[in-house]
Amino acid sequence: MKFIETIRNIWNIEDLRGRVLTTLLFVLIYRFGSFIVLPGIDPTALTALHAQTEGGLMALLDMFSGGAFSNASIFALGIMPYISASIIIQLLSIAVPYFQKMQKEGESGRQKMNQITRYLTVFILLFQGPSYLVNLSVQMAQAGQHVEIGFNAFTIVSTIILTAGSMFVMWLGERITDRGIGNGISFIILIGIIARLPGALIQEFSSRLNDAGGGLVVFLLEIVLLIAVFMFAILLVQGTRRIPVQYAKRIEGNRQYGGVRQFIPLKVNAANVMPIIFAQAIMFIPIAIVGFRADGSNAFVNAFMDNNGFWYNFVFALLIIAFTYFYTAVIINPVQMAENLKINNGFIPGVKPGRKTAEYIDTIMSRITLPGSILLAIIAILPAFARLFGVSMGFAQFYGGTSLLIMVGVILDTLQQIESHLVMRHHDGFFESGMRIKGRGAMAY
Numbered sequence: 001m002k003f004i005e006t007i008r009n010i011w012n013i014e015d016l017r018g019r020v021l022t023t024l025l026f027v028l029i030y031r032f033g034s035f036i037v038l039p040g041i042d043p044t045a046l047t048a049l050h051a052q053t054e055g056g057l058m059a060l061l062d063m064f065s066g067g068a069f070s071n072a073s074i075f076a077l078g079i080m081p082y083i084s085a086s087i088i089i090q091l092l093s094i095a096v097p098y099f100q101k102m103q104k105e106g107e108s109g110r111q112k113m114n115q116i117t118r119y120l121t122v123f124i125l126l127f128q129g130p131s132y133l134v135n136l137s138v139q140m141a142q143a144g145q146h147v148e149i150g151f152n153a154f155t156i157v158s159t160i161i162l163t164a165g166s167m168f169v170m171w172l173g174e175r176i177t178d179r180g181i182g183n184g185i186s187f188i189i190l191i192g193i194i195a196r197l198p199g200a201l202i203q204e205f206s207s208r209l210n211d212a213g214g215g216l217v218v219f220l221l222e223i224v225l226l227i228a229v230f231m232f233a234i235l236l237v238q239g240t241r242r243i244p245v246q247y248a249k250r251i252e253g254n255r256q257y258g259g260v261r262q263f264i265p266l267k268v269n270a271a272n273v274m275p276i277i278f279a280q281a282i283m284f285i286p287i288a289i290v291g292f293r294a295d296g297s298n299a300f301v302n303a304f305m306d307n308n309g310f311w312y313n314f315v316f317a318l319l320i321i322a323f324t325y326f327y328t329a330v331i332i333n334p335v336q337m338a339e340n341l342k343i344n345n346g347f348i349p350g351v352k353p354g355r356k357t358a359e360y361i362d363t364i365m366s367r368i369t370l371p372g373s374i375l376l377a378i379i380a381i382l383p384a385f386a387r388l389f390g391v392s393m394g395f396a397q398f399y400g401g402t403s404l405l406i407m408v409g410v411i412l413d414t415l416q417q418i419e420s421h422l423v424m425r426h427h428d429g430f431f432e433s434g435m436r437i438k439g440r441g442a443m444a445y
């Protein structure tokens with residue numbers, strides 16, 4: 001079989017085998033740490049915390065942490081504080097000249113910005129740690145165990161442990177990026193999502209099996225629709241608009257160069273999964289404001305903690321559209337693309353080289369990014385519609401939404417990197433020759 005042969009090729013390539021095994025090792029460390037409970041916390045008294053994370057925005061937060069949040073684990077705060085810090089720094093790089101200057105300094109500037117991002121992550125964690133502990137004490141009180149929160153040894157030590165745990169998760173993600181396969185931070189989020197999938201699937205199957213009047217048929221229909229949404233998400237992530245490029249003829253000695261017609265593939269969703277991750281990080285802000293729990297006293301905050309409500313999904317969709325444009329502008333540089341074409345004696349037929357070519361590419365990107373971002377937003381809010389049709393909360397999160405889009409984007413990006421290693425060493429990829437997986441790295445420039 002083609003798949004078995006590909007697995008054998010992966011194993012036979014020493015560098016690729018090492019990267020895959022390294023990634024698996026780091027994932028096992030992450031999953032093991034998500035079950036290590038904070039010192040001084042009785043795991044049997046976490047029933048109320050588990051119940052709190054079964055629905056709403058808390059369920060999403062628990063899913064992104066791979067269940068560590070509901071386990072009161074040392075990794076409970078997960079990777080989202082780092083994502084939030086990254087968003088802030090990227091926004092500052094647009095508006096603040098100091099950060100703009102660092103962006104232009106190349107590798108040294110990137111290292112400085114990464115260091116500032118880490119410092120900001122620690123600051124956010126030191127704020128979120130006590131908030132998490134306050135909520136933890138309230139939930140444990142419902143189970144009959146008292147945990148005193150204040151300026152005491154338990155709060156200080158637990159906050160330090162939570163901060164160190166999240167920074168260690170960030171470090172694991174960076175090591176996966178450097179020594180493993182795929183984008184490590186996105187891969188950490190993916191593992192947390194996949195960890196919740198089996199339980200959600202079994203729960204939905206059990207609930208439908210107990211329904212009278214065709215519950216099993218409804219479950220099969222849900223699976224078919226889930227697969228359809230999954231395939232549509234793949235098409236959205238991989239969809240491209242090709243721009244024809246003509247290379248001018250030039251003669252050097254007795255040889256002729258150029259004169260060929262090629263295409264620049266511009267992705268409909270060039271930002272891939274990042275707008276979803278960024279938008280979701282912003283939507284977690286109300287949780288931090290109210291200390292991870294809504295007490296009903298603030299209707300505005302409570303509305304944005306209900307991920308099935310209108311306002312939550314409306315704002316979430318707008319953020320996805322905005323971040324799609326923002327991230328596309330960050331990773332796609334029409335001026336640089338036009339300059340590369342000019343240097344290589346290439347031009348777009350009917351468009352003058354230089355500034356006109358850059359404007360033309362920018363116009364095309366704007367036209368294809370709008371429908372791409374809208375479709376991305378529609379898929380992201382599909383779980384709310386699934387809930388209207390009686391799909392359980394846990395399973396609905398995979399029925400489109402953040403979970404599905406992150407899974408599709410990260411899996412395709414990881415497979416694309418593996419396929420690049422295989423093709424570079426003259427092996428076939430996951431599919432027949434000529435059909436290639438396109439991840440974030442599929443851009444020509």
